[in-house]
Amino acid sequence: MISLSASRTMKALATVAFAAIAAFSTAHAQTVLKVTTIPEEAATEQTRKFGPLVKYLERTLGTKVEFTPVNDYPAAVEALVNKQVDLVWFGGFTHVQAQIRSGGKIIPIAQREEDTQFRSVFITQTDSGIKQLSDLKGKQVSFGSQSSTSGHLMPRSFLLQAGIDPDKDFKRVAFSGAHDATVASVVSGRVDAAALDITVWRKFVDEKKVDTAKVNVFFTTPPFYNYNWSVHADMPAAQRERIAKALFDLNMNNPEGKEILTLNRATKYIPTSAENYKGLETAGRSAGLIK
Numbered sequence: 059m060i061s062l063s064a065s066r067t068m069k070a071l072a073t074v075a076f077a078a079i080a081a082f083s084t085a086h087a088q089t090v091l092k093v094t095t096i097p098e099e100a101a102t103e104q105t106r107k108f109g110p111l112v113k114y115l116e117r118t119l120g121t122k123v124e125f126t127p128v129n130d131y132p133a134a135v136e137a138l139v140n141k142q143v144d145l146v147w148f149g150g151f152t153h154v155q156a157q158i159r160s161g162g163k164i165i166p167i168a169q170r171e172e173d174t175q176f177r178s179v180f181i182t183q184t185d186s187g188i189k190q191l192s193d194l195k196g197k198q199v200s201f202g203s204q205s206s207t208s209g210h211l212m213p214r215s216f217l218l219q220a221g222i223d224p225d226k227d228f229k230r231v232a233f234s235g236a237h238d239a240t241v242a243s244v245v246s247g248r249v250d251a252a253a254l255d256i257t258v259w260r261k262f263v264d265e266k267k268v269d270t271a272k273v274n275v276f277f278t279t280p281p282f283y284n285y286n287w288s289v290h291a292d293m294p295a296a297q298r299e300r301i302a303k304a305l306f307d308l309n310m311n312n313p314e315g316k317e318i319l320t321l322n323r324a325t326k327y328i329p330t331s332a333e334n335y336k337g338l339e340t341a342g343r344s345a346g347l348i349k
Contacts, residue, residue, distance in 0.1 A: 091115065091123045091301075095147035096134045098206065098255065099238050101127040107321045108147075114318055118304040130235070131205035135159060141290050145301060150176075150284045150338045151207035151347075157332065158339075158348070165293075166286040166332060167302040170324035172257065174334075176284035178208040178216075179259050180277040181244050182251040184270075191220050191277055197250040199224065200232040200243045204347075206255075207284050207338060209237055213253035215341040216279045238262075245273055257323040282341075283334045287327075302329070 093112065095104055104127050116123045126143070128134050131152050137143045139160045148156065148166075150173075156164045182188040188197065194217075202209025210233070217224055224231050232249055234240040237258040243249045245268060259275065262268045287305060289298050305327040308315040319325060342348035 089121050091121055092143040093123060093125045093145045094128050094134055094137055094143045096131045096149055096152050099236055110318045115304055119300055131203045138290055146288050148286055148288050149207035150335050151211045152205050153286055153288055154335050154339045163291040164288050165291055166288045166330045167298060168305040168327040169286040169330040171326050171328050173284045175281040177256045177281055178213045178253050178279045179256050179275045180251055180253050181273055181275050183273050186250055188251055188276055191222055194251055195227045196229050198230040199228045200234050200240055200249040200252040202237050202240050202254055203235055204233055208255040211342055211347055212279060212282050214345050218345060241268060286330050
């Protein structure tokens with residue numbers, strides 16, 4: 059028979075063992091940096107685009123990095139708000155949505171230099187007769203995701219400023235879900251015109267995936283702030299700073315940096331702040347996309 063004192067000792071040892079296991083599990087979980095992105099393009103393209111960056115971060119930070127695509131823009135927001143991932147590539151509007159959902163606990167740590175002067179483009183078939191925004195009245199027009207900054211929020215905002223209400227003035231409003239699908243919808247003739255991210259459009263043109271003799275830009279928006287890398291405020295400051303430095307250290311003067319930056323349609327990453335995205339929140343409220 060086990061004595062009372064021996065039983066207490068065994069329970070104490072068990073408690074210590076369980077605590078040790080829990081501590082080990084927590085430490086192990088913290089050695090994995092989980093990364094995702096808004097699905098602005100197909101999942102295969104996201105994986106191709108961010109694969110070299112994942113390897114770079116693993117080597118630079120000395121920790122395992124996992125990249126997992128999500129199905130839609132709201133899923134990327136929820137993933138960071140609920141701390142299911144550690145680092146997210148957001149569009150400006152999804153960053154604003156995450157800030158609102160989290161009660162201001164999302165911190166933008168880096169943006170591309172290009173994101174300080176970002177633009178959207180409106181495209182149409184060159185023989186459509188559409189030459190300016192007012193020509194879109196009575197037409198079928200596609201945006202990207204409803205939560206996209208460059209594929210919906212800012213194009214809608216500039217349309218409203220021009221006196222055009224998509225919900226009243228267009229024959230039909232469509233949402234393609236991603237910028238590459240937006241281009242395809244115009245090329246195929248499913249819609250008369252569409253709005254998308256200028257850098258995706260340029261990539262399509264550079265890679266000769268679209269014939270500009272048949273489909274081209276008829277309007278380019280004024281500039282606005284856009285994409286960033288964001289983390290949750292609960293991430294330790296030291297870790298946040300290490301990730302930011304790793305991004306800032308990327309440069310076009312070495313093969314690895316050039317590959318990563320080119321895939322991310324960037325020349326370099328620079329610091330950013332939540333203040334830069336206040337204008338997008340204002341635009342979102344004015345356009346009725348933030349209640």
